[in-house]
Amino acid sequence: MKTPIVNVGILTEQTIYFVLKGAYTENEKSFSGEQHVSFREGKICFHDQLYESLLFIPGSEEASFVIRDVTIGVDFHWERKEDQEFQGALKLLADQEGIVVINQINIENYLISVISSEMSATATKEFLKAHAVISRSWLLAQIEKNTRLTRTEESYQSCYENKDELIRWYDREDHTLFDVCADDHCQRYQGITKASTEIVREVISETSGEILTSDGNICDARFSKCCGGVTEKFESCWEPVPHSYLTTLRDSKQSTYPDLTLETEAIHWIRTAPEAFCHTKDKAILSQVLNNYDQETTDFYRWEVTYSQEQLSELICRKSGRDFGDILDLSPLERGTSGRIQKLRIVGSKQTFTIGKELEIRRTLSESHLYSSAFIVEKQSVTDRVPGQFILKGAGWGHGVGLCQIGAAVMGNSGYTYQQILTHYFKNADIEKRY
Numbered sequence: 001m002k003t004p005i006v007n008v009g010i011l012t013e014q015t016i017y018f019v020l021k022g023a024y025t026e027n028e029k030s031f032s033g034e035q036h037v038s039f040r041e042g043k044i045c046f047h048d049q050l051y052e053s054l055l056f057i058p059g060s061e062e063a064s065f066v067i068r069d070v071t072i073g074v075d076f077h078w079e080r081k082e083d084q085e086f087q088g089a090l091k092l093l094a095d096q097e098g099i100v101v102i103n104q105i106n107i108e109n110y111l112i113s114v115i116s117s118e119m120s121a122t123a124t125k126e127f128l129k130a131h132a133v134i135s136r137s138w139l140l141a142q143i144e145k146n147t148r149l150t151r152t153e154e155s156y157q158s159c160y161e162n163k164d165e166l167i168r169w170y171d172r173e174d175h176t177l178f179d180v181c182a183d184d185h186c187q188r189y190q191g192i193t194k195a196s197t198e199i200v201r202e203v204i205s206e207t208s209g210e211i212l213t214s215d216g217n218i219c220d221a222r223f224s225k226c227c228g229g230v231t232e233k234f235e236s237c238w239e240p241v242p243h244s245y246l247t248t249l250r251d252s253k254q255s256t257y258p259d260l261t262l263e264t265e266a267i268h269w270i271r272t273a274p275e276a277f278c279h280t281k282d283k284a285i286l287s288q289v290l291n292n293y294d295q296e297t298t299d300f301y302r303w304e305v306t307y308s309q310e311q312l313s314e315l316i317c318r319k320s321g322r323d324f325g326d327i328l329d330l331s332p333l334e335r336g337t338s339g340r341i342q343k344l345r346i347v348g349s350k351q352t353f354t355i356g357k358e359l360e361i362r363r364t365l366s367e368s369h370l371y372s373s374a375f376i377v378e379k380q381s382v383t384d385r386v387p388g389q390f391i392l393k394g395a396g397w398g399h400g401v402g403l404c405q406i407g408a409a410v411m412g413n414s415g416y417t418y419q420q421i422l423t424h425y426f427k428n429a430d431i432e433k434r435y
Helices: 107-118 125-152 198-206 263-271 283-289 309-320 358-364 405-413 418-425
Strands: 005-013 015-026 029-040 043-046 049-051 053-058 064-072 080-086 089-095 098-106 159-161 165-168 210-214 302-308 327-335 341-348 352-356 375-383 386-395 430-433
Touching: 005 015, 005 064, 005 107, 015 089, 015 098, 029 098, 043 053, 043 089, 053 064, 098 107, 107 125, 107 198, 125 198, 125 210, 125 405, 125 418, 165 358, 263 327, 263 375, 263 386, 283 405, 302 309, 309 327, 309 341, 309 358, 309 386, 327 375, 327 386, 341 358, 352 358, 405 418
Parallel strands: 165 352
Antiparallel strands: 005 098, 015 029, 015 053, 015 064, 029 043, 043 049, 053 089, 064 080, 089 098, 159 165, 210 430, 302 386, 327 341, 341 352, 375 386
């Protein structure tokens, strides 16, 4: 098997400014330096000509291109714009909403950027190697899945809605023009903007072609920032298809864990802070895992958010598009094995409605995203059944499925090998060299 090429969606805009650093060819014509394209009549306007698509191919491995004003951290609290530099080919496609910018790049070079973009390039080598294997596995699994769905025209449903509830999850939708996007929806990819180190290049080289497999299939290997002490099952967050390697485990040397699907157990678990690999405030370790903007969040293992009645009712109305009136209660109906809420009933003075899964809940109850859906609700200053204040006390950051990045960083810092890290988080998976 040859090293695959991956198509990464960078952004979609009406006007794109970019710089070709080195010689690039497009339809046998040579270009370099400052360039721009605009969206006109449903097509790409470049040098006063209209095109359906453009493909700029680098003349050498050293050539690179810069895209101006790329938005990173879409919908997160640290969302911002920055210029980003990429290697490989630059593809531009005319779509209904504007011009789609796609980077075509060798998967191993892509992974050098992902490892440097997802976390600090100064993390321990074993942790970086573990992350290289799961990032490679996840990417190849997505490409394989997209190919299968496209080839068979297999239906894919990611939303169930009736008059009483909305259950939605966010996974492959919208990615029909490229394999993966460059933001947190898929894997953070910021080209060569993030300065990689020699150790990152060594990590990619030493694990080249290594993936996780289960029963001969490439593992859909997932990861999140902090599981909160117990990992979550795949089907709790995405499509209801169980994966034996994405199941529940205690993020520690201990193997036992409470049944956090029970409300009483979840309340006790979240109120306390049991021992776990990811239960750390060691700044040296956290700085290995987190980029500067991630460190703007200081509480990962246990956190707390407070809303007034006015804040919460306005927020839920705006994010859900439903007027609940005063919010009377936020009631968990179903929890996953990590304590993350899968179904949440919102009780208002005007209506009651149920939402899920975890990301839909996090988006509805925050300007960007709640750290996780593993939370309990405390109501204060209640007058005539109407609380004046809601306190959400929660555990973990992210969906909690698969590898816990902070936990894995602690393991790497404690002397575990990358194989041990992988077998800890993916119990029923094998490490296999595919190319």
